[in-house]
Amino acid sequence: MNNSPAWLQELSAWGTSSRMLQDRILLVTVAPEHWAQLAPEASVRQLRFAGLWADVRDEKLEVNACLARDGWYVLLRATPLDGTMGLPSWARWYPAADRMQRHAHDLWGVRFGECNPPWTRHGAWKADEAPLRTPVTPQERGRDRYPFATFSGEGVYEIPVGPVHAGIIEPGHFRFSVAGEDILGLEERLGYVHKGIEWLACGRKPAALLPLASRVSADSTVAHSWAAALALECALGIAPTARGVVLRGFLAERERIANHLGDVGAICGDVGFAFAKMQCSRLREEWLRCQHGIFGHRLLMDCIAPGGVAVDLDAGHIRLLRANHRDMLQRWQNIAPILTDYPPLQDRLLNTGRLSTVAARGLGVSGYLARASGLSLDVRHDRPQPPYDRHPVQPCLQQRGDVAARLQVRMAEISASVRLLDALLDDLPPGPIQEPWPPGMAAEGVGVVEGFRGEIVTHVRLDDQGNVARFFPRDPSWFAWPALEVLVGGNIVADFPVCNKSVNASYSGCDL
Amino acid sequence: MIRILRTILSNTTCTDAPPQLDAHALEQAGIAVRRMLDAQCRASLAIRQVDAGSCNGCELEIGALENPYHDLERFGVRFVASPRHADALLVTGPVSRHMAEALLRTWDAMAEPRLVIAAGDCACNGGLFGTSYASLGGVDQVIPVDVFIPGCPPPPERLLLGILAAMGRHVRA
Ligand code: SF4
Numbered sequence: 001m002n003n004s005p006a007w008l009q010e011l012s013a014w015g016t017s018s019r020m021l022q023d024r025i026l027l028v029t030v031a032p033e034h035w036a037q038l039a040p041e042a043s044v045r046q047l048r049f050a051g052l053w054a055d056v057r058d059e060k061l062e063v064n065a066c067l068a069r070d071g072w073y074v075l076l077r078a079t080p081l082d083g084t085m086g087l088p089s090w091a092r093w094y095p096a097a098d099r100m101q102r103h104a105h106d107l108w109g110v111r112f113g114e115c116n117p118p119w120t121r122h123g124a125w126k127a128d129e130a131p132l133r134t135p136v137t138p139q140e141r142g143r144d145r146y147p148f149a150t151f152s153g154e155g156v157y158e159i160p161v162g163p164v165h166a167g168i169i170e171p172g173h174f175r176f177s178v179a180g181e182d183i184l185g186l187e188e189r190l191g192y193v194h195k196g197i198e199w200l201a202c203g204r205k206p207a208a209l210l211p212l213a214s215r216v217s218a219d220s221t222v223a224h225s226w227a228a229a230l231a232l233e234c235a236l237g238i239a240p241t242a243r244g245v246v247l248r249g250f251l252a253e254r255e256r257i258a259n260h261l262g263d264v265g266a267i268c269g270d271v272g273f274a275f276a277k278m279q280c281s282r283l284r285e286e287w288l289r290c291q292h293g294i295f296g297h298r299l300l301m302d303c304i305a306p307g308g309v310a311v312d313l314d315a316g317h318i319r320l321l322r323a324n325h326r327d328m329l330q331r332w333q334n335i336a337p338i339l340t341d342y343p344p345l346q347d348r349l350l351n352t353g354r355l356s357t358v359a360a361r362g363l364g365v366s367g368y369l370a371r372a373s374g375l376s377l378d379v380r381h382d383r384p385q386p387p388y389d390r391h392p393v394q395p396c397l398q399q400r401g402d403v404a405a406r407l408q409v410r411m412a413e414i415s416a417s418v419r420l421l422d423a424l425l426d427d428l429p430p431g432p433i434q435e436p437w438p439p440g441m442a443a444e445g446v447g448v449v450e451g452f453r454g455e456i457v458t459h460v461r462l463d464d465q466g467n468v469a470r471f472f473p474r475d476p477s478w479f480a481w482p483a484l485e486v487l488v489g490g491n492i493v494a495d496f497p498v499c500n501k502s503v504n505a506s507y508s509g510c511d512l
Numbered sequence: 513m514i515r516i517l518r519t520i521l522s523n524t525t526c527t528d529a530p531p532q533l534d535a536h537a538l539e540q541a542g543i544a545v546r547r548m549l550d551a552q553c554r555a556s557l558a559i560r561q562v563d564a565g566s567c568n569g570c571e572l573e574i575g576a577l578e579n580p581y582h583d584l585e586r587f588g589v590r591f592v593a594s595p596r597h598a599d600a601l602l603v604t605g606p607v608s609r610h611m612a613e614a615l616l617r618t619w620d621a622m623a624e625p626r627l628v629i630a631a632g633d634c635a636c637n638g639g640l641f642g643t644s645y646a647s648l649g650g651v652d653q654v655i656p657v658d659v660f661i662p663g664c665p666p667p668p669e670r671l672l673l674g675i676l677a678a679m680g681r682h683v684r685a
Contacts, residue, residue, distance in 0.1 A: 122609075122610045124609045124610060124645075124646075125645065131645045131646070135645070136645050138609060138645055163611065163614045164562055164614050164615075164618055166593035166594075167561075167591075167593075168561045168571050168574050168575050168591060169563070169571060170563045170566070170568055170571065171562075171563050171564075171611060171614065191610060192565075192608065192610045192611050192614070193563065193565045193566065193605065193608050193610070193611065194565075194608055194609075194610055194646050195565050195605075195606055195608045195641045195644075195646050195647045196641070196644040196645060196646035196647055197641075199644060199645065199646070200640075200641065200642075200644065211640060212640065215567040215569065215640055215641075216567065217567060217568055218566075218567045218568045218569025218570075218572060218665070219568055219569075219572060221569070262572075262575075275516050275519075275520065278579075278580055279519065279523070281576075281578070281579035281580065282523070282526060282579060282580045282581065284576075284579070285576060285579045285580075285581045285582075288576070292667070298573070298667060299569055299572065299573075299665070301569070301664070334519060335519060337515075338515050338516060338519065342516075506568060507568070508566065508567045508568050
């Protein structure tokens with residue numbers, strides 16, 4: 001605690017008790033009457049809101065809120081007073097807390113403030129039931145009247161879209177309010193792919209948690225399973241093997257490149273630049289085929305295991321991979337300049353879907369969304385855990401915050417990550433890929449990983465037998481969705497697809 | 513422009529040969545074809561894709577069918593935006609309770625004869641997500657399914673095989 005930042009000490013002074021959960025992650029238990037005051041206190045200290053979730057321990061409901069700054073994390077924990085089942089809402093200070101509070105309300109029955117409109121429930125169970133606490137009686141989803149914000153004025157009309165979208169994407173409902181061609185406002189209604197991931201996690205053995213974590217959002221399968229494994233390992237105080245850690249980094253960077261390639265192509269495709277779409281999707285396919293050949297799965301699902309990884313590389317693989325990296329870098333360096341200085345493309349992307357630095361900070365976004373708006377946030381840099389401690393990553397920054405800036409950040413990350421892949425191979429230590437898993441005990445841990453989309457924070461709590469009692473994977477999409485609502489304002493309806501693609505938030509990742 | 517043309521010309525065609533479509537190949541891929549459509553859509557197939565609750569892995573692989581390697585359109589198969597234009601419904605994911613109604617209404621909007629293809633382990637039988645307060649399980653819990661394509665997610669070749677089988681191109685019921 002001695003070299004901890006001043007804000008951390010000030011904040012922990014509010015607690016009734018505090019302890020270091022693990023490296024640079026502090027757990028502070030606070031009294032419920034202080035909950036309301038803590039949000040402004042944290043906000044003036046420029047802490048970023050990084051998640052909120054409920055839990056029940058020893059029959060007592062608790063709420064965890066995660067705040068972060070400079071690679072430090074603090075978990076504030078409060079138990080609502082008996083009989084009230086509620087805490088004051090933080091949404092006024094941290095707007096992104098709103099949906100997470102409503103999610104916690106729908107699943108755990110904890111109330112935040114006076115008004116708790118449903119988010120995840122969709123009327124599929126009764127308002128006073130909480131499926132993660134007691135079995136519910138599912139009912140017909142019902143045509144519940146969701147209170148959408150309305151815009152009025154001459155010539156203002158609404159365009160409802162979804163949940164089933166026109167393309168091959170996940171479902172969600174968007175309500176546009178439009179005047180002429182300009183979007184006045186967008187309101188999202190998500191939760192359609194809620195399939196009970198948190199509920200399914202309870203009671204699993206640690207090794208059985210990872211297949212579930214791998215499927216929180218398949219595009220981030222490595223990052224999510226890494227975060228879950230890290231949380232488990234931190235809980236039990238074991239370290240993954242040296243070789244396992246480097247391979248995890250390797251898999252995560254490959255996943256980053258695969259997604260960036262796909263999205264760069266799709267962004268260009270959404271403004272009609274078919275050349276880039278075809279070239280990028282071709283590169284992505286070759287990349288995935290290489291993964292299938294070496295790791296046995298195109299998307300790298302189930303490659304991470306508690307204590308390390310489930311896949312290994314031999315000398316032949318390494319030769320193949322090096323050739324694959326060289327090939328990719330060469331082709332990419334041929335295509336990338338065409339995208340950056342092709343005026344018709346840039347003309348469509350510059351100034352489209354702008355997210356200002358102030359808005360980005362206020363909404364708590366991470367990943368390329370933050371970096372394109374001038375916020376230097378990258379878990380690999382701010383919290384350099386192995387293997388990034390030996391391979392420092394410089395965040396790729398842009399200032400404009402528009403679609404072009406996000407495209408540029410992602411393009412720069414492709415080149416940087418391919419180079420990082422080679423460096424990781426150079427550094428691959430010999431030895432076992434997995435640490436034996438120790439006998440279970442009651443413990444909890446947090447895993448923080450930079451996925452391709454941004455920061456993932458996963459909390460895992462184990463019961464006395466070492467089975468999972470609580471699993472909450474906090475995907476960066478919780479913050480990216482509200483940012484999308486903000487950044488499409490003032491754009492024309494026809495530019496919504498490209499704005500949306502440049503954000504590429506996951507539905508599954510936050511509907512859970 | 514010169515650079516674009518040069519890049520296009522220097523990349524030779526990479527499209528894969530079409531998969532073998534005999535009963536053996538289907539069986540190997542684990543694809544179950546329960547009911548086969550005849551003449552109706554032999555020449556082309558318009559597909560409406562619906563994610564009924566997936567983890568987006570199946571979508572990624574379905575999206576890969578459109579890349580130059582697989583080039584689904586060469587078989588006369590295309591994805592359409594409206595169920596009213598679709599011959600087939602390609603459904604992924606366990607059917608989440610919240611998506612059941614949307615799935616049913618999409619299916620209702622299709623003209624008959626209509627084909628339903630369940631893609632992925634979740635769509636086949638609920639997969640990892642099974643049945644719970646939030647998930648109804650496989651697609652056949654909500655609408656009748658004609659073709660099952662297992663896999664988590666099924667790789668594009670297997671999806672292609674399943675879709676072509678559904679078209680009844682070479683396989684006879
Ligand atoms: S089959 Fe696998 S990839 Fe497809 S939705 Fe289910 S879990 Fe995701």
